[in-house]
Amino acid sequence: MSRTSSPEAAEHVGVLIIGGGPAGLAAAVAARKAGAQDLLIVERDRMLGGILNQCIHNGFGLHTFKEELTGPEYASRFISQVKELDIPYLLNTMVLNLDRDRNVTLMSRKDGIRRVKADAVILAMGCRERPRGALSIPGFRPAGIYTAGTAQRLMNIEGYQVGRRVVILGSGDIGLIMARRMTLEGAKVLTVAELMPYSGGLKRNIVQCLNDYDIPLQLSHTVVDIHGKDRVSGVTIAQVDERRSPIPGTEVTYDCDTLLLSCGLLPENELTRMTGAEMSSVTGGASVDESLQTSIPGVFACGNVLHVHDLVDYVSEEASHAGESAALYAASSEGERRADAEAVEIAVAGGVRYTVPQRIDPVRMPDKVTVRFRVADVYRDKTIAVYRGEKRLSARKTRVLAPGEMEQVILKKEELSGLTAAEGLRVVIED
Amino acid sequence: MSETRELTCINCPLGCALTVTIRGQEITVTGNTCPRGEAYGKKEVTDPTRIVTSTVPVEGGDIARLPVKTASDIPKDKIFSVMEEIHAARVKAPVRIGDVVIRNVAGTGADIVAARNVNEIAV
Ligand SMILES: Cc1cc2nc3c(=O)[nH]c(=O)nc-3n(C[C@H](O)[C@H](O)[C@H](O)COP(=O)(O)OP(=O)(O)OC[C@H]3O[C@@H](n4cnc5c(N)ncnc54)[C@H](O)[C@@H]3O)c2cc1C
Numbered sequence: 001m002s003r004t005s006s007p008e009a010a011e012h013v014g015v016l017i018i019g020g021g022p023a024g025l026a027a028a029v030a031a032r033k034a035g036a037q038d039l040l041i042v043e044r045d046r047m048l049g050g051i052l053n054q055c056i057h058n059g060f061g062l063h064t065f066k067e068e069l070t071g072p073e074y075a076s077r078f079i080s081q082v083k084e085l086d087i088p089y090l091l092n093t094m095v096l097n098l099d100r101d102r103n104v105t106l107m108s109r110k111d112g113i114r115r116v117k118a119d120a121v122i123l124a125m126g127c128r129e130r131p132r133g134a135l136s137i138p139g140f141r142p143a144g145i146y147t148a149g150t151a152q153r154l155m156n157i158e159g160y161q162v163g164r165r166v167v168i169l170g171s172g173d174i175g176l177i178m179a180r181r182m183t184l185e186g187a188k189v190l191t192v193a194e195l196m197p198y199s200g201g202l203k204r205n206i207v208q209c210l211n212d213y214d215i216p217l218q219l220s221h222t223v224v225d226i227h228g229k230d231r232v233s234g235v236t237i238a239q240v241d242e243r244r245s246p247i248p249g250t251e252v253t254y255d256c257d258t259l260l261l262s263c264g265l266l267p268e269n270e271l272t273r274m275t276g277a278e279m280s281s282v283t284g285g286a287s288v289d290e291s292l293q294t295s296i297p298g299v300f301a302c303g304n305v306l307h308v309h310d311l312v313d314y315v316s317e318e319a320s321h322a323g324e325s326a327a328l329y330a331a332s333s334e335g336e337r338r339a340d341a342e343a344v345e346i347a348v349a350g351g352v353r354y355t356v357p358q359r360i361d362p363v364r365m366p367d368k369v370t371v372r373f374r375v376a377d378v379y380r381d382k383t384i385a386v387y388r389g390e391k392r393l394s395a396r397k398t399r400v401l402a403p404g405e406m407e408q409v410i411l412k413k414e415e416l417s418g419l420t421a422a423e424g425l426r427v428v429i430e431d
Numbered sequence: 432m433s434e435t436r437e438l439t440c441i442n443c444p445l446g447c448a449l450t451v452t453i454r455g456q457e458i459t460v461t462g463n464t465c466p467r468g469e470a471y472g473k474k475e476v477t478d479p480t481r482i483v484t485s486t487v488p489v490e491g492g493d494i495a496r497l498p499v500k501t502a503s504d505i506p507k508d509k510i511f512s513v514m515e516e517i518h519a520a521r522v523k524a525p526v527r528i529g530d531v532v533i534r535n536v537a538g539t540g541a542d543i544v545a546a547r548n549v550n551e552i553a554v
């Protein structure tokens with residue numbers, strides 16, 4: 001390992017991007033196009049592309065490229081841009097530390113520890129799956145239990161056959177995609193059990209991954225028991241009531257060797273917390289303003305580390321915006337950076353769980369800002385409305401809103417001039 | 432003689448529950464909210480097609496598996512024949528995106544193509 005350099009000897013970088021997934025790649029490309037010269041992407045994996053490397057199915061990029069790409073193809077479009085624009089990147093390198101003054105510690109096996117001081121930092125670390133410890137399934141912990149994403153990586157990157165007879169708990173998109181993937185590889189997927197009365201996955205995936213292969217989806221069901229000592233030999237599933245407790249007498253046991261868990265994603269925010277940035281308890285990510293800047297000046301966030309996205313197109317779009325903001329910040333002088341921005345918090349009501357950004361500065365904002373959000377339940381024939389004080393700024397009728405799909409509203413600068421915190425800004429779902 | 436099928440339209444988040452009735456040559460779709468639902472329902476009962484994706488082993492590459500896909504959609508009832516040919520295939524690095532791995536897979540007229548670049552590993 002090389003000598004650890006003193007903090008004085010830290011290298012200088014204009015915009016440092018942590019994570020080389022779709023968010024980090026799009027942010028870097030946009031920052032370069034916005035004029036940032038001195039960029040660096042840091043990726044801990046051995047290749048760029050993030051989680052897309054293992055998502056070999058099609059359906060990526062419909063919005064951006066008007067064609068259905070696979071994950072690796074979508075990633076390669078951005079990787080080529082990074083290469084064409086000569087944006088430097090480090091692989092097999094992990095960011096260990098980040099402080100509020102944007103001092104960054106990197107580590108790789110090859111180069112050891114490096115210290116970098118960045119003018120602006122973009123957080124693009126993505127998310128990871130809820131580990132199974134977070135699930136309260138009783139019973140032993142035999143082999144043959146995987147999160148759906150781990151199984152996806154094992155099959156699609158390492159080339160392992162994960163199991164022959166499979167039960168899947170949770171109907172998130174990764175679980176649905178894996179149901180089809182394992183079926184195509186010759187496994188028998190017996191059932192997908194979902195605790196909630198609705199699926200968290202996209203309709204398209206339910207039709208093309210389950211219905212196409214006659215795999216039953218059981219809503220309001222959960223795993224109550226796992227059998228087998230060394231390897232899973234069976235799984236017992238029961239129906240649950242409105243309070244999500246199993247209903248006695250509804251248990252059915254399936255003979256299987258594998259249980260996949262697809263129970264949601266958690267943003268990976270250890271580094272964000274190190275800076276002391278204000279966090280959102282709803283998204284699990286940082287709370288940001290309209291430029292996607294966290295409460296720490298010069299630190300921006302985008303992609304799944306900020307909030308879990310359903311479509312990678314929106315990840316790229318959001319990340320481009322973060323890249324532009326970071327480039328602007330890095331190029332500005334201290335005096336130009338509004339120290340105490342007059343940002344107004346965006347309030348939510350009537351089933352809107354959160355918004356990103358969480359606050360907006362009516363002076364600094366560009367002409368239009370896209371505000372993304374998710375809803376708490378399935379709603380039919382409702383209206384998405386934005387209020388400034390008592391005044392309704394916009395209203396859009398929707399036929400259906402679902403927790404699995406991200407929604408958005410556009411805020412216009414002309415409508416927000418002079419907005420104060422006392423007046424308030426709200427995004428609501430109403431009749 | 433008529434046959435009915437229950438389908439879910441996948442063209443937008445609304446996910447309309449479609450009922451498709453087939454009476455000889457005549458196909459009617461109900462339950463759709465817009466014309467896209469009707470088109471989808473008709474295609475699903477007459478000529479359902481899918482893109483198939485999988486992986487094949489790579490020799491001498493910087494990764495072990497090459498992701499592949501059908502270059503265009505193929506009839507749904509050919510999915511497993513296509514998979515059989517994919518299972519038998521293997522490639523040597525280097526591979527470029529779009530390289531043909533299997534020509535006219537399972538007689539569908541579609542090729543199996545590479546979905547990422549794989550470099551040769553330096554020895
Ligand atoms: C297992 C899994 C499967 C998914 N499957 C699908 C799917 O099938 N379809 C779909 O539309 N979406 C899927 N998603 C959602 C998908 O994550 C997003 O669409 C998109 O990939 C998010 O991009 P990102 O760049 O924010 O995160 P990621 O793609 O996760 O990229 C984050 C990158 O940051 C790197 N990183 C993290 N911490 C550090 C650090 N400290 N130092 C250096 N590098 C670091 C990681 O190695 C990773 O490469 C999946 C997500 C997961 C977790």
Ligand code: SF4
Binds near residue numbers: 440442464
């Ligand atoms: S029929 Fe039209 S409205 Fe209904 S799901 Fe299909 S595309 Fe959407």
